Amino acid sequence: xxxxxxxxxxxxxxxxxxxxxxxxxxxxxxxxxxxxxxxxxxxxxxxxxxxxxxxxxxxxxxxxxxxxxxxxxxxxxxxxxxxxxxxxxxxxxxxxxxxxxxxxxxxxxxxxxxxxxxxxxxxxxxxxxxxxxxxxxxxxxxxxxxxxxxxxxxxxxxxxxxxxxxxxxxxxxxxxxxxxxxxxxxxxxxxxxxxxxxxxxxxxxxxxxxxxxxxxxxxxxxxxxxxxxxxxxxxxxxxxxxxxxxxxxxxxxxxxxxxxxxxxxxxxxxxxxxxxxxxxxxxxxxxxxxxxxxxxxxxxxxxxxxxxxxxxxxxxxxxxxxxxxxxxxxxxxxxxxxxxxxxxxxxxxxxxxxxxx
Ligand code: PMV
Ligand code: MG
Numbered sequence: 001x002x003x004x005x006x007x008x009x010x011x012x013x014x015x016x017x018x019x020x021x022x023x024x025x026x027x028x029x030x031x032x033x034x035x036x037x038x039x040x041x042x043x044x045x046x047x048x049x050x051x052x053x054x055x056x057x058x059x060x061x062x063x064x065x066x067x068x069x070x071x072x073x074x075x076x077x078x079x080x081x082x083x084x085x086x087x088x089x090x091x092x093x094x095x096x097x098x099x100x101x102x103x104x105x106x107x108x109x110x111x112x113x114x115x116x117x118x119x120x121x122x123x124x125x126x127x128x129x130x131x132x133x134x135x136x137x138x139x140x141x142x143x144x145x146x147x148x149x150x151x152x153x154x155x156x157x158x159x160x161x162x163x164x165x166x167x168x169x170x171x172x173x174x175x176x177x178x179x180x181x182x183x184x185x186x187x188x189x190x191x192x193x194x195x196x197x198x199x200x201x202x203x204x205x206x207x208x209x210x211x212x213x214x215x216x217x218x219x220x221x222x223x224x225x226x227x228x229x230x231x232x233x234x235x236x237x238x239x240x241x242x243x244x245x246x247x248x249x250x251x252x253x254x255x256x257x258x259x260x261x262x263x264x265x266x267x268x269x270x271x272x273x274x275x276x277x278x279x280x281x282x283x284x285x286x287x288x289x290x291x292x293x294x295x296x297x298x299x300x301x302x303x304x305x306x307x308x309x310x311x312x313x314x315x316x317x318x319x320x321x322x323x324x325x326x327x328x329x330x331x332x333x334x335x336x337x338x339x340x341x342x343x344x345x346x347x348x349x350x351x352x353x354x355x356x357x
Pocket of ligand 1: 318
C-alpha cells in the first residue's frame with residue numbers, strides 16, 4: 001500500500017498579476033493535507049473520495065450543447081492527474097495496473113465548509129505523487145510540479161499554477177509563473193518525458209526564509225469564492241482596459257521584487273509595507289475591473305488587523321475565503337482575535353508546512 005500527502009496553500013501577495021507569464025507571487029504551504037492511498041487490486045479498480053465527489057454539475061447552454069464547468073470540482077482534477085500520470089508511465093514502458101485509489105482531505109472541514117486552501121491543487125499533486133510511486137517513476141520536485149501543472153491546467157484552463165508550486169515545494173516560496181502558451185504548443189508535439197526534461201520559459205521557484213519575528217495569522221470569512229470565475233472576470237477587462245491593466249502588472253511586479261528583497265534582508269517592516277502596497281494595487285484592480293476582491297467582511301478583517309499594529313490583505317482571488325495578517329511576534333493578538341470573533345471572522349489555526357520537516 002502507498003500513502004502520500006500534499007499540503008494546501010495560501011497566497012500572501014502578487015495575486016492576479018502572477019496569472020501572466022513570468023510575474024511573481026509569494027505563496028505558503030499549510031499544514032493541512034490531501035492524502036492519497038493506493039492499493040493494488042486483482043479485479044476492478046476504484047476511486048473513492050469522502051470529500052470530493054461527482055454529485056452535482058454546473059453547466060451552461062451554448063446553442064444545442066450543454067457545456068459542463070468542472071473547474072470547481074476537485075474530483076475532475078483526480079481524474080486528470082490519473083490520466084496524465086498513466087500516460088507518462090506508459091511512455092516509460094510500465095505495464096499499467098489495476099488499483100484502488102482513495103483520497104482524503106482535511107482542506108475542507110468535515111461539515112463541508114470550504115476554506116479556499118487550494119484543494120484542487122493539493123488533490124492533483126497527491127494523486128500524481130501516489131501514482132508515480134505506484135509505477136516506480138523517477139521523480140524530482142520539478143518533475144512532480146510539471147506533471148501536476150499539466151494535469152491541473154487541463155481542467156482549470158486558467159490560473160498561474162502557483163498553488164501547485166506551493167503544494168510541491170512547501171514553506172514560503174517566490175513563484176514566477178511559466179509561459180502557458182509555450183506549454184500548449186509543446187504539449188501536442190513533445191513526449192511527456194522530453195517535456196519534463198525541458199526548461200519551461202519564465203518558470204522560477206525560490207524558497208524564502210521569513211524573518212524570525214514574523215507571525216502569519218489567517219482569518220476566514222465564512223463564505224466560499226470561486227477562483228476560476230474571478231480570474232475569468234478579470235481576464236475579460238484585460239483587453240478593454242489595457243493601460244490600467246499593464247500599470248497594475250508592472251506595479252505588482254515592482255512591489256513583489258521589494259517584498260522578496262525584504263525576505264532576503266530579514267526586514268519584517270519592509271515586508272509589511274509592501275503587503276499594504278499590494279493590497280492597494282488589488283483594490284485598484286478590483287475597482288477598474290468591477291470585480292469584488294475585497295468584500296466588506298475582508299475589509300473589516302484587515303482594518304481590525306491594522307488597528308492591532310499588523311499589515312493585512314485579502315489572500316488569493318478574494319471575494320470571500322481567507323485574509324492574511326503579518327504581525328510582529330512581540331505584539332499581543334488577543335484583542336484582535338476577540339474583535340474578529342465578535343464580527344464572525346474565524347481564525348484558522350494553521351502553520352506553514354515545510355517539506356521534509
Ligand atoms: O483564491 P486562491 O487562493 O485560489 O488564489 C488565486 C490567485 C490568483 O492569482 C487570483 C489566481 C492564480 O491562479 O494565481
Ligand atoms: Mg480563493
